[in-house]
Amino acid sequence: MTTTANASSSAGLDAEAHANQFALLGQRRFAPFFWTQFAGAANDNLFKFAFTVMVTYQLQLNWMPPAMAGLVIGALFILPYLLFSATAGQLTDKFDKTKMIRFVKNIEIVIMLIAAWGFMRADAVVLLACVFLMGLHSTLFGPVKFAYLPQVLDSRELTGGNGMVEMGTFVAILLGQVAGGLLVAVPGIGHTSVAAACVLLALAGRAVAQAIPAAPATDPGLQINWNPVSETWRNLKLAHGNVVVFRSLLGISWMWFFGATFLSQFPSFAKEVLHGDEQVASLLLVVFSVGIGIGSLLCETLSRRQVEIGLVPLGAIGMSVFAIDLYFASRALPALGDLGLGAFLHQPAHWRVLADLGLLSLFAGLYSVPMYALIQMRSQPTHRARIIAANNILNALFMIASAVIAGALLKTGFTIPQIFLIIGIANAVVAFYIFMLVPEYLLRFVSWLLSNVVYRFGVKGGEHIPAEGAAVLVCNHVSFIDAVLLMAASPRPIRFIMDHRIFAVPVLGWLFRLAKAIPIAPQKEDPVAYEDAFRQAVQVLREGDLLAIFPEGAITRDGQLQPFKGGVMKVLEAARAEGIAPPVVPMALTNLWGSFFSRIEVRQGQNVAMVRPFRRGYFSRVGLNVGNAVPYSDVQPDVLQQRVSGLMGA
Template sequence: MSSSSQFSLFGQRRFLPFFMTQGLGAFNDNVFKNALAALLVFKSSQLAGLNTDQVVNLSAMLFILPFFLFSALFGQFADKYEKSMQIRRVKLLEVGIMLFATLGFWLDSITLLLGVLFLLGLQSTIFGPIKFGILPQILRREELVGGNALVEMGTFVAILLGTIAGPQLAGIETDWPAWVAAACLAIAATGYGFSRRIPEAPAVAPELKINWNVLTETVRNLRYINTNRTVLHSVLGISWFWFFGATFLVQVPSYSQNVLGGDEDLMSGLLALFIIGISTGSLLCEKLSGKVVEIGLVPFGAFGLTAFGIDLYFASPANPGVGVSVGGFYTDPGNWRIMADLLLIGVFGGFYTVPLYALVQQRSDPSYRSRVIAGLNILNALFMVAAAILAMLLLGGAGFSIPELFLLTAILNAVVAVYIFTLVPEFLVRFLVWMLIHTIYRVRMTGEEHIPERGPIIVAANHVSFADPLILGGMIRRPVNFVMYYRIYRIPLLNFIFRTGKAIPIAGRDEDPEILENAYRRIHKVLGAGQVLGIFPEGGITHDGEIQPFKPGIEKIIQEQPVQVIPVALCNLWGSMFSRRDPLHRRRPYKLWARVDVRVGAPIPAQEVTAERLQREVERLRGDDR
């Protein structure tokens, strides 16, 4: 695994031009949208008697409408055709749209400018499936989390900068529409220039026949997402975050003015806190996950979203402030809790979303990946619309205050999280395992490239501690079905993890023949389904730190189902609190936060597997590091 950080991607052509292209696109969208919002406010007298709030809501609907109408269609295009060419055409479309915007500003036509907003939504609809579909093609597996984190960070920073720049350009007193038009054209042209440097990303489904019926294709996309349980609930989790995020972000202007008593500068400051937080959380994901897709961060993120969302309610003032400046707000210690809550909601939002996006990309069929993203975009749009409707109902008819809306949303987040993690316990189990290997141990894995991404394999390791299955399961990025001694399987608390992780309890023939026979049936079922089987051929945990003779049960399994075997050595675990260095009643946390090595060897072909050969390979990998 490369030791370089995600930021090294900025020095590589395969990533930097794409990053700049997508970031400038998001920046341009938000410059125009916020400049148009300023137009609606400053020139409301020219709206032909229309209510300003109605036009603002209409503009939001026009931007999001193309996601409902065309996502399914352009998801097919993203899979069928080469992606760098499609991106260049999308950026040329953006230049054309901004020329149309220039005409709208020149004619001072609200109708034309609202049409531009619809076209920008259409452009985003086309670009979305390409954006997330291209990342697994231009990034290596260990770069996927870091790349997604950078894209997430770049997108939110672009939103913040566009939110600030749009009204600032709109505030120029002399001929301000010309400044907005010039800025948008310049940004679009610059984005096109970067797009020409994006390397080729071949079509993943060139044989695909385009279905022009967007309704039936939308249904087909959603049905396909439903075929993979983990992808389905990851998609729903992402869409829920957009519900959560939209609820908070949309209310920031009113919260700044009506609750805190501030102005537009305070609004920008609070938005900046949230976006700095989500950017920081996104970037920390690579470090916390060890450059792999670590879904254990998702429950951690969900917990933070709920905890700090609830705390924001209690931290908000009971009586609205008056005339609060951004400087006065920041320097008042009484407001630091609000600032911390907004910042940490963003941080934990990054922990929540980045692994989910990476998981959807990793677990989706490459030939169908962009269509999955298209379905995700449709659901995102639905959830954001639902958030807006709920907010209007609660703040209007039900008489909720904005802090009360935040409280309800945070509680709903906890309910949704419990529901998803109950349906897919893999998220919660990975979280518990992630906590183990980042608190009691510091685990480093080498040779992970020897573990194939697909197909049946057996992972065989030496057995040093009770935590061995958790450490291996936490570091191997495919679900592993471990065979373990039934008495260890039944250990309280750990049993939940083992059972949820589909571990296979086994006993000696003299102890319980029924458990043994059932274990072999499940073993063959796991390998027959193309999954990963984990075994400890010693048959028990070492009592002296040395590798015990491997038992021949592995040979029986291979004879009946010949698959390759991956030798793995667990190193530096002897003497830790979960090993058998001392009797249980005397066990203390020796080697707390110690460095543990997981060393993966080259696969052994089925025809060469023997217990003696496998033991020699594990001993060689381990060396003298007990």
């Protein structure tokens, strides 16, 4: 436990030391792991694609026609995910993750030596066995890959680290497939070249893995259940125990369903719709992979280096928009014969197709990376790997469903562009359903839009917002959207105590009800609602969550800080009576007075808000300053007011 704590502390220091996610490649806690997984992904795809090309073009197998080769190889590779993911998750939680990585890389070397023998003999049976074994290798590595990151990265690095891994994986897939296709086609020495490349990549991955620092077991006392069926069911039930995490798993699995549909149709789409040759099919893969990589890398910049799930709805919108436009861009292309790469690019209509494909994959990167980071952050460390194993099981099921449904649609007469249209519309429906089930995604999206599009929102001292545990946040009250801006600044959900009258404001009232804000009315006006608000506030703290209070009790009418009322102390006293002593974090919104949502306008002698939409122009700069937490024992209304006042001028 001490080692883990030290690792987290070190990660926190490093988080402040580097400017962006690329700096992680210069740090031992991340770089060896990154290159290990990069080599593994490249080797998987080099091996599978070379074998597919060999069966399709070079071998004559009566029992496996060329048209079935890709399907059989893909199914064999994914089968271990269904059978052994649950066991892999247990092993990762029980043992040191670095030792697990090295063990898996040792297995990869053995498999690739057998595969090399199979390539030299052109033995399809041996190579099919190796496909299954490489699927097993990837199944074992999957939970380690995503459980290792939150153990060595600070929460503010998690999005960037996941973005780098996602980008690296798709680049490795692309390079592996290109290398596999080129090497196996070399006259005379193609099979030997592939065999050598597979073994060398496995050795390189194992060599780099030796430099990965220790990542201690999170549940060393775990008793392994070797029954894959019962353990798979247990893992799914374990994941279902956390509603937000489980529905995020479903969201990621849907993304794999969406992506697998496009990837599986690229060869046919290139030939039958775009009228291009094999180079055009490869170009589609390149564009898709580059788009995913760019989207993954953009996540850290767009999220201000925190886990920003507000990007997920943005990603879902982009995926649907460009999938649907891909249908319109490709439904009436002229049949010009088998186009080579140059002739294909010479047609202006084809650039719209490529743009749609690149942008839908970019938005898929924005969609997936924050979801992975959320799962890593919200899962309990003791069984995080088993949650990720459950994710792998669901991913495999959704990808199989994708193949079955796409095949059924094609057999019933649907064209490939029509399938893209159906998937684009279905994505919008599924995304809306998920966001209604988990309103936090939609709330974060609104707060992200407001803080990045309406305003230029900067946060100073954001690290003072606790990454875990109960805390009370106190802030000055300047406008109707203060709560939304605080949501944007915090990587965790916040429950707000708010004046009951704000719930009557159109749109904002609906938004705050969605956020489960706690309405409070004056005691003289509604004593039941008044007491119930404090009861709910204590419940929030009892559950270890963040509670935000605007101690002034109302939105300022002159831009000045008003005297703090006693509500904060009443909440803290009620919490103390139940043995809860949360710290209080002071914060101050700056430069928000005078904006559209503040009560700066005077109408009929009253200060009102939301009268002149662009009175401060576009993208006006506002900020939030967060101070050091005040221990429970030192909290007094005048102390908090002084802290907040000081932050207003910081």
